[in-house]
Amino acid sequence: MASTSPQARTVLERFPAGGPRGSRPAEEYGAAQRARGTNARVVMDLRTDQFLVVTDTITQ
Numbered sequence: 001m002a003s004t005s006p007q008a009r010t011v012l013e014r015f016p017a018g019g020p021r022g023s024r025p026a027e028e029y030g031a032a033q034r035a036r037g038t039n040a041r042v043v044m045d046l047r048t049d050q051f052l053v054v055t056d057t058i059t060q
Helices: 025-035
Strands: 007-016 040-045 050-058
Touching: 007 025, 025 040, 025 050
Parallel strands: none
Antiparallel strands: 007 050, 040 050
């Protein structure tokens, strides 16, 4: 069985979920980060009602 390092998320930016209709600042920020080479994705944090732009961080 192969050993893997545990992964954690690093939050790059937070955006409120209640933005104006048609406005997607979290998606735009995530796309800009991906264009710069960062493996960023947008997830919803239901507890805080925010969109988070995150990247995986390998912990050692």
